[in-house]
Structure formats: C-alpha cells, structure tokens
Amino acid sequence: MTQAVSPLATPFPVLPAIAGVTPRVAQARYKAWDRNDLTFVTLEAGTVVAGVTTQSKCPSPEVEWCRAQLPGGEARALVVSAGNANAFTGHKGRAAVEAVTAKVANHLGCAPGAVFVSATGVIGVPLPIDKAEAGLETAFAAAPCGWADVAAAISTTDTFPKGAMTQAVIGNTTVMLVGVIKGSGMIAPDMATMLGYIFTDAAIAPALLQQMLSSANKTSFSCITVDSDTSTSDTVLAFATGKAGNALMAAHSDAGADAFQAALADLCRQLAHLVVRDGEGATKFIEVTVDGAVSDESAHRIALSIANSPLVKTAIAGEDANWGRVVMAVGKAGEPAERDLLAIRFGTTQVAEGGLPVDGYDEAPVAAHLKGQDIRIGVDLGLGTGRATAWTCDLTHGYISINADYRS
Amino acid sequence: MTQAVSPLATPFPVLPAIAGVTPRVAQARYKAWDRNDLTFVTLEAGTVVAGVTTQSKCPSPEVEWCRAQLPGGEARALVVSAGNANAFTGHKGRAAVEAVTAKVANHLGCAPGAVFVSATGVIGVPLPIDKAEAGLETAFAAAPCGWADVAAAISTTDTFPKGAMTQAVIGNTTVMLVGVIKGSGMIAPDMATMLGYIFTDAAIAPALLQQMLSSANKTSFSCITVDSDTSTSDTVLAFATGKAGNALMAAHSDAGADAFQAALADLCRQLAHLVVRDGEGATKFIEVTVDGAVSDESAHRIALSIANSPLVKTAIAGEDANWGRVVMAVGKAGEPAERDLLAIRFGTTQVAEGGLPVDGYDEAPVAAHLKGQDIRIGVDLGLGTGRATAWTCDLTHGYISINADYRS
Numbered sequence: 001m002t003q004a005v006s007p008l009a010t011p012f013p014v015l016p017a018i019a020g021v022t023p024r025v026a027q028a029r030y031k032a033w034d035r036n037d038l039t040f041v042t043l044e045a046g047t048v049v050a051g052v053t054t055q056s057k058c059p060s061p062e063v064e065w066c067r068a069q070l071p072g073g074e075a076r077a078l079v080v081s082a083g084n085a086n087a088f089t090g091h092k093g094r095a096a097v098e099a100v101t102a103k104v105a106n107h108l109g110c111a112p113g114a115v116f117v118s119a120t121g122v123i124g125v126p127l128p129i130d131k132a133e134a135g136l137e138t139a140f141a142a143a144p145c146g147w148a149d150v151a152a153a154i155s156t157t158d159t160f161p162k163g164a165m166t167q168a169v170i171g172n173t174t175v176m177l178v179g180v181i182k183g184s185g186m187i188a189p190d191m192a193t194m195l196g197y198i199f200t201d202a203a204i205a206p207a208l209l210q211q212m213l214s215s216a217n218k219t220s221f222s223c224i225t226v227d228s229d230t231s232t233s234d235t236v237l238a239f240a241t242g243k244a245g246n247a248l249m250a251a252h253s254d255a256g257a258d259a260f261q262a263a264l265a266d267l268c269r270q271l272a273h274l275v276v277r278d279g280e281g282a283t284k285f286i287e288v289t290v291d292g293a294v295s296d297e298s299a300h301r302i303a304l305s306i307a308n309s310p311l312v313k314t315a316i317a318g319e320d321a322n323w324g325r326v327v328m329a330v331g332k333a334g335e336p337a338e339r340d341l342l343a344i345r346f347g348t349t350q351v352a353e354g355g356l357p358v359d360g361y362d363e364a365p366v367a368a369h370l371k372g373q374d375i376r377i378g379v380d381l382g383l384g385t386g387r388a389t390a391w392t393c394d395l396t397h398g399y400i401s402i403n404a405d406y407r408s
Numbered sequence: 409m410t411q412a413v414s415p416l417a418t419p420f421p422v423l424p425a426i427a428g429v430t431p432r433v434a435q436a437r438y439k440a441w442d443r444n445d446l447t448f449v450t451l452e453a454g455t456v457v458a459g460v461t462t463q464s465k466c467p468s469p470e471v472e473w474c475r476a477q478l479p480g481g482e483a484r485a486l487v488v489s490a491g492n493a494n495a496f497t498g499h500k501g502r503a504a505v506e507a508v509t510a511k512v513a514n515h516l517g518c519a520p521g522a523v524f525v526s527a528t529g530v531i532g533v534p535l536p537i538d539k540a541e542a543g544l545e546t547a548f549a550a551a552p553c554g555w556a557d558v559a560a561a562i563s564t565t566d567t568f569p570k571g572a573m574t575q576a577v578i579g580n581t582t583v584m585l586v587g588v589i590k591g592s593g594m595i596a597p598d599m600a601t602m603l604g605y606i607f608t609d610a611a612i613a614p615a616l617l618q619q620m621l622s623s624a625n626k627t628s629f630s631c632i633t634v635d636s637d638t639s640t641s642d643t644v645l646a647f648a649t650g651k652a653g654n655a656l657m658a659a660h661s662d663a664g665a666d667a668f669q670a671a672l673a674d675l676c677r678q679l680a681h682l683v684v685r686d687g688e689g690a691t692k693f694i695e696v697t698v699d700g701a702v703s704d705e706s707a708h709r710i711a712l713s714i715a716n717s718p719l720v721k722t723a724i725a726g727e728d729a730n731w732g733r734v735v736m737a738v739g740k741a742g743e744p745a746e747r748d749l750l751a752i753r754f755g756t757t758q759v760a761e762g763g764l765p766v767d768g769y770d771e772a773p774v775a776a777h778l779k780g781q782d783i784r785i786g787v788d789l790g791l792g793t794g795r796a797t798a799w800t801c802d803l804t805h806g807y808i809s810i811n812a813d814y815r816s
Contacts, residue, residue, distance in 0.1 A: 054739075055740070055742070056736070056739030056740055057738070057739045057740075057741070057742070057743070057744070057745040057746075057747070058735050058736070058738060058739030058745065058747040058750065059739070059747070087732070087735070088732060088735050088747065088750075088760065088763065088764060088765075089764055090748065090762065090763045090764035092764070093764075122732070123732035123735065123736075124731070124732050124735075124760070124764070124765050310718070310807070310811070311811060314807075314808060314811035314812035315811070315812070317808070317812040318811070318812035320812075323532070324495070324496060324530070324531035324532050327466050327495070327496050327531065327532075328464070328466070328531075330465070330466060331462075331464035331465045331466030331467070332463070332464055332465075333465070334463070334465070335465070336465070337465040337466065338465075339465070339466040339467070339496065340498065342466065342496075352496070352532070354498065355496065355498045356496060356497055356498035356500070356501075356532070357496075357532050394812075395808065395812070396808060396812065397805055397808050397809075397812075399718070399722075399808075400722060400725070400803065400804060400805050400807075400808055401805075403718070403719060403722035403723070403726070404722035404723070404725040404726035404728075404802075404803070404804065404805075
C-alpha cells in the first residue's frame with residue numbers, strides 16, 4: 001500500500017463474525033516489509049466450499065491446487081500469501097503448495113485436500129517454504145482477528161482494504177454473508193491480482209453453492225476490467241459453515257434459495273465494484289450498459305470492448321464527451337451491430353441515435369456528468385433484447401506511473 | 409502535427425515519381441489550420457486498384473464507398489480529406505461522398521466509381537461539402553507535388569510524414585512501388601487512423617493485385633497495434649498504372665509475380681513499421697515473435713495478446729525486464745499453451761524455459777537490451793510449428809497526455 005489512497009476509496013464497513021470461521025494473520029515477511037502478509041482462516045468441520053478461478057492458460061500452482069480440491073466440496077482452512085504469487089515456478093512452486101497444505105492439515109488433523117491456498121505478488125520466484133512455515137507457526141499461535149485485518153493482509157498494491165456484507169432470510173433464519181477481496185490492476189509490482197473470499201454461516205450443499213457462485217460471478221467479477229490483463233492467480237472462493245441453523249439448501253427450488261442467490265450476487269457485485277474503485281490510477285468509476293444486442297453474451301462482449309478501450313478510458317479521464325470513441329469500441333467488438341440503429345447515452349443525456357448525433361445535441365449536461373466520479377455510458381444497439389453491464393475505471397497518468405515508472 | 413516529433417521518427421526517404429500517377433494537394437481548411445488537408449491524386453486510364461479496409465462494424469461512408477467500388481477494379485483518382493473522418497454522420501456523410509466523387513468524375517470525365525475516397529479526423533461531423541468542393545477546385549488548378557507533400561497532407565496527429573519504396577524485377581523490367589501512410593494511435597483529436605496508399609507502375613490484373621495485397625496485409629498492417637483500438641476508417645489502397653511496360657501479371661505463376669508479391673509485402677511491412685514508430689507517446693519499437701504454436705493463426709493471436717497488453721507495454725516503457733507479464737499475456741490469449749513448455753527471450757537472452765526461470769539467469773544483458781529503442785520479445789510455446797510476428801510500441805505518459813489531457 002505504497003500508493004496514495006484511491007480517490008474512489010470507500011470506508012471499510014463494520015463486518016460481523018461468521019459462526020464457524022476464525023481468521024488469523026501473521027508476518028511471513030515474503031517481502032522486506034513490516035506488515036501482515038499471511039492469512040490463516042480455520043473453518044469448522046462441515047464447511048462446504050465453491051470457487052471460480054482464472055481463465056489463464058498459465059495458472060499458478062495454488063490455482064491448480066484449488067481446482068483439484070473443489071470437487072471434494074469440503075474445506076477446513078484457507079491460507080493466503082501476499083507478496084509472492086508463486087506463479088511460473090515449476091516443481092518448486094508445487095512443492096511449496098504441498099508443504100503449506102501438509103503443515104496445516106497436520107495442525108488441524110484434516111485431509112490436505114481440505115486446505116485451500118492462494119498467493120499473490122511477484123511471479124517467477126518460488127514461494128519460500130521456510131518463510132511460509134514460520135509464518136504459519138506464528139499464525140497458529142496468534143489470537144483471532146477481524147475482517148479488516150484479513151483484508152489488509154491479503155493486499156499487495158491495493159490502496160485501501162476491501163470488504164462487504166449482506167444477508168438473506170431462509171425460512172425463519174437470517175444467514176450472514178461476508179466477503180473480503182484484493183485487487184487493483186492485474187499487477188504491480190508484478191502480478192498481484194484479484195483474490196476474493198466469501199464466508200457465510202448458511203447451510204447449503206456444495207454443488208448448489210458452486211452453481212450459485214458461478215452464476216453470481218457472471219454478473220460481477222466477470223464484468224469488471226481495469227486494464228484488460230488477466231492474471232495467473234485470480235481466485236474467488238465461497239465457504240459456507242452451516243452454523244446459522246437454516247434448513248439445508250440443496251436445490252434452487254428449496255426454501256430461501258432464491259433469496260440466498262440474490263444475496264450472493266449482490267455481495268459479489270459489491271466486492272467487484274471495490275476492485276474497480278481501487279483500479280490502478282483510477283479517478284472515475286465507469287458503468288457501461290449495453291441494451292438491444294442480439295443476445296446477453298453479445299451485449300457482454302460489446303460492454304467489455306467499450307470498458308477495455310484505452311481511448312474511451314482516456315476520454316473519461318479527460319472529462320471529454322468523446323462519444324465517437326464509444327462508436328469505435330462498438331465497431332471493433334466483432335459482434336452484430338448496425339451503425340444506423342446505434343444510440344448512445346452519457347449519464348441521462350442521449351447524444352446519438354439512428355446512427356448520427358441527435359438534433360440540437362447540447363453538450364452541457366454531458367460535460368457536467370463527466371465532472372463527477374460516477375460515470376454512466378449507455379449503448380442501445382436496436383437489434384434485440386440482449387443486455388449486459390460492465391464496470392471499469394478511467395486510464396490516467398497514475399496507471400502509467402504505477403506500472404512503468406518502476407524498475408524491478 | 410502539434411505533438412513533439414516521435415523519438416522513433418525516421419527521415420522521409422527520396423521517393424520516385426510513378427508513371428501514370430499525379431499527386432496534388434490543397435487547403436480545404438476542414439479545421440482551423442493553415443496547412444494542406446486535401447489530397448487529390450489522378451491516375452491514368454488503365455490503372456487497376458485493390459484494397460483492404462477496417463474490420464469495424466461501424467465503418468465510415470468512405471470505407472463503404474471504397475468497398476462498393478473495389479470489385480470494379482479500376483481507378484482514375486484518389487481524394488483524401490484530413491481533419492474530418494465523416495464517420496457516424498448518416499445520410500449527410502453519404503451525401504458528402506457522393507458530392508466529392510461526382511465532382512471529380514465530372515472533372516476527369518470518368519465514372520464516379522473510379523474515384524476512391526478516404527477521410528480521417530473528427531467523427532460525428534458530416535464532411536462539409538462546400539469546403540470539400542472549394543478544396544477540390546484549388547487542387548484541380550494546383551501544380552503536381554511530391555510524395556512528401558502527400559504524406560504531410562494526409563496526416564492528422566502524426567508527428568512525422570511517412571513514406572517508403574521498393575522495386576521488383578519482372579522479366580527484364582524493373583517496376584517501382586511507392587507508399588505513403590498516416591496513423592499514430594487510433595485517434596486524437598478523435599478518430600484519426602491508419603490510411604495507406606501504394607502506387608506502382610507495374611502491369612497487373614486487379615484480381616491478382618487484390619490477392620497479393622490481402623496476403624501482404626496479413627504480415628504487415630494486420631500485425632501492428634498501438635492501443636488495440638480499431639478505427640472506423642482504416643483503409644489501404646494499392647493502385648497499379650501498368651506504365652512500366654512489363655508483361656501483364658495475371659496469375660501467381662506468371663513471370664515476376666513472386667518477386668512482385670515479395671516487394672509488395674516488404675513495402676507494406678515498411679509502412680506498417682512507420683505507423684508503430686509514430687504510435688502515440690511511443691519511445692520504444694517492440695517486435696514480438698511467437699514460435700511453436702499449434703498454428704500460424706494461434707501464434708498471431710498470442711503475439712497480439714502480448715503486443716496489446718498494457719502491462720507488457722508499460723514494463724517496456726519502464727525498461728523493466730518483467731517477463732512475468734509476458735507469461736500473463738500468453739495465458740490470457742485463450743489459445744493452446746502449456747505453462748511447463750513455455751520459453752521466453754528478451755533480445756537474445758533466454759530468460760525462462762520449461763515453465764520456470766532459466767538457471768543462473770543474469771538480468772544484465774536484458775537490462776542493456778531494454779535501454780535501447782528496438783526491443784525484441786520472443787516466445788516459444790513448444791507445441792507445434794505455428795509462427796507469427798507482431799509490432800507495437802510502449803505505453804507511456806505521452807499516450808495519456810495525448811488522449812486524456814484534452815477537452816474537445
């Protein structure tokens with residue numbers, strides 16, 4: 001956290017403890033810093049787990065380990081290392097994962113496959129096993145901590161800690177959901193990235209939790225972009241301890257399942273927005289909504305094409321109502337689009353429709369909207385009912401400074 | 409040309425006249441500037457034409473006009489307007505194209521379909537027909553000019569004029585090829601973009617010229633990227649007057665066709681490199697070579713994934729040997745890749761192979777390479793024989809300044 005705090009930062013909320021979840025943090029000193037960089041969360045027996053991981057073809061060994069264990073559906077612990085991504089480290093990286101999971105399994109008396117791991121930070125350097133083991137010993141003996149400590153300990157170049165909560169009523173039982181997340185760009189100093197953890201006391205079957213997380217991911221983490229770069233380490237895990245005492249949810253048709261799905265989607269969206277708000281160099285939060293596409297998938301690709309366009313993002317940074325760049329980004333997406341049906345909105349102002357600027361277009365309200373921190377771009381393709389929203393931040397000198405004005 | 413000249417600029421070469429081609433330039437004053445912004449090139453009867461245009465789904469009416477006329481294969485004139493892209497202007501834009509082509513056709517006594525047009529600059533504003541017509545009148549009366557004047561007149565935010573030449577021997581005849589091009593980012597002030605024109609005195613059938621240009625395009629203009637944004641107006645046209653007197657080339661098997669294809673590909677590559685060298689904010693020219701992919705197409709997509717990565721481009725700007733970002737960009741391309749077979753080279757130094765850093769990796773020669781202006785990144789996927797090269801520039805504060813520190 002060496003950069004100035006993002007101007008889009010929000011205060012860390014008051015988050016409740018989740019029954020069955022005990023977090024602890026410690027200093028493993030993966031880098032030459034004086035801060036907690038190892039997170040150790042114990043989960044009571046009976047906790048189920050679901051997860052989504054990076055689409056990268058070059059995933060870290062931690063990602064591979066999580067993917068291998070997720071079908072088991074059971075979790076007893078989570079270990080997160082910050083400062084070293086352990087990615088692209090071959091057999092040495094795999095050995096580090098095995099050492100960490102074996103040590104925790106031995107400590108808790110559980111199967112290694114119930115220990116989930118993540119790592120984030122510099123790549124190409126194997127996670128030092130001695131530091132990880134010493135850090136774990138410290139964590140084993142540490143007092144439990146709060147969520148703000150966890151959010152800080154999993155951070156790398158994040159400029160503020162990120163957490164959120166929500167709840168759902170299932171029958172007569174209120175279940176709590178808490179999430180913490182880190183991510184700021186896809187890198188800096190090397191390949192720090194998005195890691196998110198959700199904890200709930202709900203009783204839910206692991207297969208259903210996985211379906212719900214995958215669904216929530218599609219309208220949250222999969223709809224944000226800071227710089228279009230995809231990390232080797234992206235991981236979101238959801239742990240459910242079942243301690244709330246609700247009747248077990250095992251199918252979408254079970255009582256409360258709809259409410260829980262909605263709460264999970266809301267929490268994921270909150271967490272995803274926090275990552276965008278800490279986008280490297282960000283000064284504006286941008287929501288891009290695409291309507292009228294031939295399908296939701298097509299709308300999603302067009303929304304991301306706009307959200308990833310350096311020219312759209314620099315225009316917003318410059319508070320420039322340059323809607324021609326939005327036309328360009330629609331055109332380059334490769335998806336069905338008819339220039340002469342296209343309509344574009346900035347904030348609540350229609351700027352173009354039917355393939356040309358609106359008659360008597362007045363830039364004043366658009367200019368006023370662009371001076372704010374929360375920017376909305378709306379596109380209507382006029383072709384069908386496909387709809388999607390994406391979130392991003394602007395592209396500024398801050399991004400260049402963080403990523404280029406630096407020598408490893 | 410208000411920005412400082414690119415540090416990667418090269419001097420404008422001495423270019424020969426091409427028999428049958430007569431260029432003229434004039435001031436249409438599409439913007440409030442005191443420079444030539446209208447180019448009018450006449451082509452003697454018998455000139456054939458081929459072209460490639462943008463993949464954008466929102467092309468300008470000029471692009472649509474060129475696409476409609478290209479199957480005819482004949483050209484008598486080229487008109488290029490700089491300062492106004494005439495894109496996203498609906499029926500008003502189409503009317504401007506019709507007015508320009510009709511006026512030239514009337515002047516030359518040819519079919520309007522033999523008049524090719526391009527426009528580049530601000531979008532969403534119809535090309536003012538009165539300025540275009542007055543500019544054409546001035547051009548009709550002007551003395552012929554040289555290629556440097558043409559290269560300057562087609563520029564918008566380019567920081568230096570761009571041209572190149574080559575030749576080929578066909579039978580006993582030497583034919584000349586000259587090209588001029590403009591492009592610097594995909595925009596600034598709005599959506600300036602890549603426009604390229606190639607003139608040759610070779611005698612060649614239009615269908616063969618089209619095949620050869622499409623082929624040359626695949627290893628040149630399609631392999632460069634400045635910021636991943638695709639314009640509404642990209643156009644490359646090749647005109648062949650047949651005045652060299654060589655035996656007509658009508659098939660790839662005809663005498664000299666191989667030599668001409670090679671010369672055309674070489675000229676396209678030279679012109680494409682010039683665009684990268686004037687990339688907005690560029691301080692480094694970057695060549696990305698991918699070997700060992702499952703196919704050439706797969707290698708091309710991976711090379712562009714690396715060349716488009718903001719994190720790779722900012723690392724090069726910072727002279728940072730951050731090869732982990734190359735791993736990331738390979739991983740995100742969505743193409744077949746095996747992390748544990750991947751090898752990466754900077755300059756001539758192998759930095760990683762077999763999925764991890766090379767033993768005893770010494771960063772010193774890589775750091776020295778990165779201090780230069782011409783950077784080479786090599787990736788070997790170890791899967792097959794697919795191969796491709798892409799060219800790009802670094803991403804710097806200059807890019808942000810040009811595109812964000814600006815209000816329309």
